[in-house]
Amino acid sequence: MATSTLVSNALSKDEILRYSRHLIMPEVGLEGQQKLKAARVLCIGTGGLGSPLALYLAAAGVGTLGLVDFDVVDFTNLQRQIIHSTADVGRKKLDSAAEKIESINPYVDVVRFETRLSSDNALRIFEDFDIVVDGTDNFPTRYLVNDACVLSGKPNVYGSIFRFEGQASVFGMKDGPCYRCLYPEPPPPGLVPSCAEGGVLGILPGLVGIIQATETIKLILGNGDPLVGRLLLVDALGMRFRELKLRKNPECPVCGPNRTIHELIDYQEFCGIRGEEAPASVSVPEIQPEELKRRLDAGEDIFVLDVREPHEYQICNLNGQLIPLGDLPKRMNELDSSREIVAHCRSGVRSGKAVDFLRQAGFRKVKNLAGGILAWADRVDPKMPKY
């Protein structure tokens, strides 16, 4: 490997022209550009963070870009995942991303891993790369990426986003902290924000992904002051950047001197996630959208309770009474327990919790609309917008 990279590091005449704005600055120069060309960077995910990251690393001339993704482009991705176009909807993200990278810079060698990163494949995939960039969107994969980076001694360029706030740092450096030093444990699933408070400003992964790309390039060049031992907080709404000190935790289970983790574990279990279904949605009585439609059309007395947030109601609704799930305990007295109640939300999970709550409060005639307003849009009213 070493000899072949040495030979291929030489820049062609075309490459010299392409990278001229790098070559004429002393912080990069010919030597730096050759380092970029020799570098092998693995991007976990080609979504919100992965899109700008991969585009800029490719344009900058990183020689080998690995992409890990198993997902397919859908319409809701396009608001932020700028490596994918409208015409790519339905295609594999990997194919769409690889095509864009190749059109931006044909000198980049794109290595595709069409798989979900797992404890079984992570160390093997990481083997051929120098730096791992974490563009994932879930806790199990974050801990997996962190542990695999620490175990294999590779830098982990971290970025994370929520609504209009982001975090970035560089973990896994020899004397620096890792993600577990910062957060030894993930939040239990019940305390992870749900749809009601989810969402992300489309431009935010752009901001954070480009910070990750910048840190990656600095690591490759060996230049500047890397974001090691520092957590950068980005508040896009206030447009404020803050920096907090991060320390290596001497009791860290994966990077501390008395570490207890010596191999990858089951991260789904570690994060308390068992199966894809949320338990609340299975244990309560349900009504199918077709049946609700038939009974409403027949003029039956059914009280439709919408437990989503007001801004969701504005997108589409079934003319139900809006009481957001979080307000239900204090507004329960607005409901008539003698009437038949059908609760719904977007997909059926929040309303499952609402039905469970109301049943425990003594409501007997309350059901959950199976699959939520999404299922209604699919099966009853195709004109209804989905989100």
Add this chain to the structure above:
Amino acid sequence: MIAGTTQIPMKIFIPTPLRQYAGKQDAVEVQASTIAGALSELVSSHPDLKRHLYTDDGKLRAFVNIYLNDEDVRYLSEKEQTPVKNGDQLTIIPSIAGGNCIL
């Protein structure tokens, strides 16, 4: 609360995911003499925050970090008992996974 210690007005910054439990505010003003006092005033004025910040046996949760200015409270010599002074700020930094939702 220790008698004789001065109560300092200070700001606690609430991160987006927890604002729904703090009356949708991005910062809460409290009067306190220590970090622990400030946090206890925060959860007594916003009880819904309690289970997000503390475990059932009253310990700060492992996925919530509290910073006094730019320093992690876990690494201060007096930890949560550290006295606060004028102009100090507390920031709660929860772990965030990404922009996804769990349904």
